[in-house]
Amino acid sequence: MAKRLDYVVKVEIFEVQDLRWTPKRSNVARSEMPNPMVEVTVAGETRATxxxxxxxxxxxxxxxxxxNVSLDRAEFQRPGIEIKVxxxxxxxxxMIGMYSFSYEMIYRQNEHFLSRQWVALAQPDRPSEPKGFLKVSLGVFGPGDQMPTDEAGEMEDDSGKSMMDRVLATPELRMTYYHLCVNVHKGQDIAWMASDERRREAKHQYWxxxxxxRFLGVNLSTEVFRNTQxxxxxxxxxxxxxxxxxENTIQVEVWDFEESGKHNLIGKTTLGFSEIVKQALEPRWVNFYWHPPAEGFLKKVAGMMSAARREPTSYGGxxxxxASVQKMASPTPEVVKxxxxxxxxxxEYELWVDxxxxxxxxxxxNLPTEVQVEVQIGPKVIRLPALKERSGAFIFKDKDGRMEAEKLFLPEPSMSYDLIINLYTKGIWGLQSEETAYVTLPVRQMMQANFKPRWYSLKPVRSTTDDVQKTGGFLLASCICIPASQIAARPRKPRMEYRLSRYVCRTFLYQAVNLPISDVDGLSDPYVKVSLAGESRMTKVIKQALMPCWFEALEFELSLPENLALAPDLLLEVYDCDWIGSDELLGSLRYPLNKIPKEWLDDPKWFDIEGEQTQAIRAKILCSFELVPKKEIDSYPFCADISPRSKFCTVDLFVMGVRLHSSVVTPQSQPLVEVCxxxxxxxxxxxxxxxxxxxPExxxxxxxxxxxxxxIEVDLYKNPIYQSNLEVTVLDRAAFGHVEIGHAYIHLNPFYP
Structure with a gap:
């Protein structure tokens, strides 16, 4: 499932002008004035003036x-803010008229805020007939964004003209009307279920x-084509x-018709309206991917009981x-031939998979008893023999791991099928294999690949909002798509030899700095998870800290390829421990095994923590690694105590004062400064x-x-590679004790004598 972020949406309704209401009832005089009310809907929640x-x-x-408007990337791009008068x-x-906005279009504005904008209200199917005008401000704010104050003055009007005349004469609101023409030419390989009981009984094999x-609140459909792929x-x-x-997002959806009206969504994609206005979209193939409905009574019941969403793991056609646009004076919705x-x-291409x-x-x-891999490229599906567990992993033999070359005829890469590799597993009590994880590889990526195998992270087939950062496993594979014209110059190489040996991995975790804020108290509860080849270990949780000190050494034994260039990277993930719900990933670090020594002799090293939240704040982690073959372990003893040497010091701190934002100050405020x-x-x-x-004095x-x-009498670290910090918290009076206003850190290293 795509990662979701929580946004705050602010909508300010200032006024409406020149509403043109046509009563639907014949007994109401056309000259009667409306009783206006503005209704605002955001992510399904509606409020009204x-x-x-x-x-x-x-x-x-x-x-x-x-x-708390929770959106993934696709939802963020769609229209989600609807205002009706x-x-x-x-x-x-x-309804007199309406106007809709996409979150993305508002977020692109300066400071993510559209200030005091006049918009034309209209019925969705007749946008060329304005029903009045609305003055509105909108803001969409993500994590860490500051909400600006709208201090713009009111617009003056001394022209004596009606609002209709003034708006139509304003350049930024001068409107051009179009027919958006989306031409649906043909479909191929539209997904079907031969096992569907209703269709089987009716000898109706296909969808x-x-x-x-869908665009700007209007949707139209082609006619239904019966029983065909x-x-x-x-x-x-x-x-x-x-x-x-x-709005900019045009939604295109492929459906299967049901007489009951509960149609089945096969797949969907989006087009950009502004791009089509600039240049017509030439005929192109759009591929769809979906997850077929569960077959069999037990799987259907399990699917209904699970809150998890099933990811699209099959080609759907x-x-x-x-598409193009045509200028029209009064466009109306219609479907034509x-x-x-x-x-x-x-x-022509060839696909090589090892x-x-x-x-x-x-x-x-628990570790499954067996796994089975299925490879899909468009309508072609190949399922390989099942693998039994071996030393905690599942290894392909040479004859099973090398697939025969597949000849493909593809359009340009942007229109070509994706390669989908699905993983089926069977547990201890499993009677049949169940689809567990998958990975999707675009053709363009495979055309740029070399012959060296690489590790791919598998996504879980079932996922919830809390599972965004979780992985379904790892796959070592080589996937190459090569034009037939290049095969003579780049023939397929022999399969690489692959043998496993036992190793001991050691990770020494010292400190982290500048971690992202994850909790409402302005802090985080960080810990580190170390993962390699299916094995993982975790540090303790440091509560309420953005500059945690662990000083922990983690050691575990595992099987790795003798050729470490084929081994996966060592993965360090820094999480915030949430005592209710799933832990939040703050950032991660990958380190290649072939760069890890048997013995780390130098000082530990500061590494950047990569992640969406860590780029701007320069989060780092201090650590070192060792990787020792099991047979040499006696030559490299393990030291679990990695606490650095320190020296006793006295720190004099002079607290002068604080300056607080007006939003946190009350008439009773008497803040304290706590230092730790x-x-x-x-x-x-x-x-x-x-x-x-x-x-305060x-x-x-x-x-x-x-x-x-x-x-302050404390022990400070002798080696300046380790960071010594004072934690500062500003507290204020509350009905019961004190409340925390904010936190800061003072780095002591620059003040060492």
């Missing part, structure tokens, strides 16, 4: 804040496919569109589409030394002075 009575222009001045009575509501296109649609879906607009087109040219090892796979927390050093090895939330100021309104000296 109070209703105004009998007016076409009125202020609202209302702000809505939507917190309604005529509201006691009994019913009628009944149709295509739906290869429909010739040759239809154009015309949707009304307007420029400028705050492809459609040939093209279109002429067939010439398909994109094909080129499989070596599967490791790190678990079924219910070190952590207890068992109770990691407890400092080795701590002191605090008294209440003077100050108010966020400016407080202490003028106090602290004398």
């Amino acid at each position: 109070p209703r105004k009575k009998s007016t076409a222009s009125c202020p609202f001045q209302q702000t809505f804040l939507f917190s 309604l005529h509201a009575t006691f009994f019913k509501q009628e 009944d496919p149709f295509v739906t296109v 290869h429909p010739n649609f040759n239809q154009t879906i015309k949707l009304p569109a307007v420029v400028p607009c705050m 492809r459609i040939l589409i093209s 279109c002429a067939p087109v010439t398909e994109p040219e094909l080129q 499989l070596y090892e599967v490791s790190g796979v678990a079924v219910g927390g 050093y070190g952590r207890d090895s068992k109770k990691t939330e407890e400092p080795l030394w701590a002191d605090a100021t008294t209440e 003077e100050g108010a309104g966020g400016k407080y002075n202490y003028l106090e000296t602290m004398e």
Whole structure:
């Protein structure tokens, strides 16, 4: 499952002008004024302003804040903010007009905020007929983003013109109307289920496919083609569109028709409207991937009971589409016939796949008894013989691991099938294999690959929001797609020899600095997980720290290839321990095994921690590694105590004052400054030394002075490679004790004598 982030969406409704409401009931006078109400919907949550009575222009001045809007990348790109202006009575509501925004378009604005913008309201199917105008501000803020204050002044209007005349005369709101024309030409290999009981009884082997296109609140579909894998649609879906607009994502979906109305979604993709306005989309193949519905009673029941989402692990077919725009004075939605087109040219390729090892796979927390690999490239499916466990891994023999060359005829790489490798496992009590994990490799990636095998991280087939960072195992393979014209110059090389030996891996973990904030208290509870070839070990959790000190040595024995160039990288993952729910990945580090010595003789080294949250804050971890063949272990003894040498020092700290933001200050504020050093090895939330100021000598309104000296007697590390820090916390009075306002660290290394 794609990673999800929590956003805050801010919507400010200022006013509406020149509403044009046409009553639906014949007994209502057309001159009657509407009772406007604004309804805002974000991620399925709807809020509304109070209703105004009998007016076409009125202020609202209302702000809505939507917190914890959880979105993955695809949802972030789709329209998700919908604003409707309604005529509201006691009994019913009628929509006057609406406008929708995508999160991504708002997020691209300066400071992620669109300030005091006039937008034209319209019915989705008739955007060229404005029903009035709405003044609105919107903001979309991700983790760490600052929410700006909208201090723009009100727009003055002394022209005497109506709002309709003023808006249409304003360059940034001058509108151009189009027909968005999406041509659906044909489909190939549309997925089907011969085992579907209803279809089997009706001798109806294939799906009944149709295509739906969605944009700007309007959706239209092609006709349904019955019982076919290869429909010739040759239809154009015309949707009304307007420029400028705050949406860009066109959704294209392939469905299987059901008489009950519960149609089956086979696959979906997106197109960019702004790109099509600039340049028409030439005919191209779009591939779809899906996960077929569960077959058999037990699997269906298990699927219904599981909250996990099944990932798309099978090829679902492809459609040939093209798209363009046509300027129109009054575009309306319609579906019309279109002429067939010439398909994109094909080129001959060969696919070479060599499989070596599967490791790190678990079924219910245990090692499976056997695994089986399935390789898919478009409609072609090859399932290899099952493998039995050997020394904690599953090794392919030469005759099974080398697949025969597959001849393929493909369009350009961006339109070609992906290679999908699925992993099936059987546990101790398993009666049949179950699909567990998979990896997807685009053709372009395989065209750039060399003959050297590499490790691929397998994704779990079933995943939840909390499983984003989890892996389903690892696969060592060589996957190459080569044009037939290059085979003579680059013939296929013999399969590499692959043998395992026993090793002992040692990881020495000292400190980390500048870790991301993960918890609501402005801190994290970090620990490190070390993983290699299916084995893993973890450090203790350091509670409430962004600069943790572990000083732990982890050692474990495992099987690795004799040729360490074929071994996976050592993986270090820094997690925040969440006492409720799943732990959050803060960042990671990979280190190649062929660079790890048998004995690390130098000082430990600071490494960058890679991750979405760590790039801007320069998070680092201090560590070192050793990798010793089992047969040589007596020559390299293990030392579990890696605490650095220290010296007794006195640190004088003069606390002058604090300056607090107005948002955290109250009339009763009397903040204290707490200073700590070190952590207890068992109770990691407890400092080795701590002191605090008294209440401030003077100050108010966020400016407080202490003028106090602290004398801190501590043991500081002798080697400056290790970081010594004071932890500073600002606390304020609360009804019960004190609340934490903020945290900071003071690096002592620059002050060493």
